[in-house]
Amino acid sequence: MVSSFLMVGQSNMAGRGYLSDVKQIYDDKIKMLVNGRWQAMTEPINFDRPTSGIGLAASFAGAWRLKNEQEEIGLIPCADGGTSLDNWAVDGVLFENAVFQAKLALRTSRLDGILWHQGENDSFGGLSALYCDKLSIIVDAFRSALKVLDIPFITGGLGNFLGAGRYGKYFNEYNQVNDALLKFSETKPNCYFVTANGLTANEDGLHFDAVSQRRFGIRYFESYFTRKNILAPLDFENELIGIIQDRPLTKKEQGALFEIEFARGRMSLGDLEEKLNCLT
């Protein structure tokens, strides 16, 4: 039975790290849900915008796999860039779509966690004061709708770079949102907070870069695995990322990646057949 995780929130959950900045993570025991069906995960996982790229879910899944060598994990991508908590309100399209996708996934998996990153679009205009209560309602509704009342719900902090970047003036309450996320995790059962300390941004000063997303995913998994808040960077982040990204591919996985390159027009038919022959 696939162990599945729902991805919800805004752009930094969907992922905006540049694909070219990190080695890819490919493991045919890591799946993603597309049109209600599981397929081998490739990045971008959560294609909510043409700018979608590396998010935290791939290294989260890679870390999960190191602890579950024979098992499959499935990611359910439902995050949407630029969305506020009000956009995520119960009965809105984002919430209903996420519940629906999770229910499709539940036909062939066991939902084991919800991964949340959101808050930039509640970091202004006094919205941060409402954050904890609004999020609490949404979490209760997810747990109730999916009949998983005790499911771990992992949240992550907003980047400390937010105040300085191109959009900094819009996000002048991001520290208060971080405080609210921590308070939320301390008061709500089975909810956890993962710090973004030490993580860096793309040139936009808004989106975690690809390497930071890899590190964030390790922290999210550590929080999930230990059922604890992660309040400081972990000293084994880079080591784990290396192990996950450099995992030797099986012949089947190598063949699947060759087929993708061919289908994208980046490899000739002759080269494909030669490479596939070498694998057998």
Next chain:
Amino acid sequence: MVSSFLMVGQSNMAGRGYLSDVKQIYDDKIKMLVNGRWQAMTEPINFDRPTSGIGLAASFAGAWRLKNEQEEIGLIPCADGGTSLDNWAVDGVLFENAVFQAKLALRTSRLDGILWHQGENDSFGGLSALYCDKLSIIVDAFRSALKVLDIPFITGGLGNFLGAGRYGKYFNEYNQVNDALLKFSETKPNCYFVTANGLTANEDGLHFDAVSQRRFGIRYFESYFTRKNILAPLDFENELIGIIQDRPLTKKEQGALFEIEFARGRMSLGDLEEKLNCLT
């Protein structure tokens, strides 16, 4: 009110044409549904696989816009590569997901058509003999579930290249599927058939190339607009494609494309700001 169209079928509806082979179509009155919300369309529209690329829906929408200059069109991408009619059976995940997405779209649009391209995975093992009846059940179920009993349902033929390509031996009934699609369109109210004659494939001999997908979309729109089968290539395909692709962008659209390039890391912040300044 947005005029929306549901995209269903397998890979050639999702689109596998190479992005680099054609000029992009960008028009902020052409939308696509993502997570239940409308956003300006960019290609790939139907990101069902890492190999997703140019499909027929973009030029379909462009042709629609030439006839509806003040109106908005919305595309609802639900096609999934490699799927058979049995995979599309009523109550399966593909069907249910497509109905659900269309219902989300219906909150803010009027569903005006269903675009279907599928059949490669029913082109072997005697499955072609069942094609017409199976598709008829699926169409009835879509129309009933969405309460649009007379909605136009546009189908397209399988490529004549299928028998010769790398996978040709698997698709030895593709001519029979084309016959079934034509018979279906002749017997089912408000269902139409669009020929794939003259269209060509990627090197895989399986997927329509990008230019062919542009042409196919023009044919699909002509069928939709005239409520007729299109049994031969249209002599104005290339002309219309040129008009659609070369449509002058508004300053707002130019700015949106610059922002995308910047967010992808393909333009520096300095260059972005300079280009945005030039637009104002």
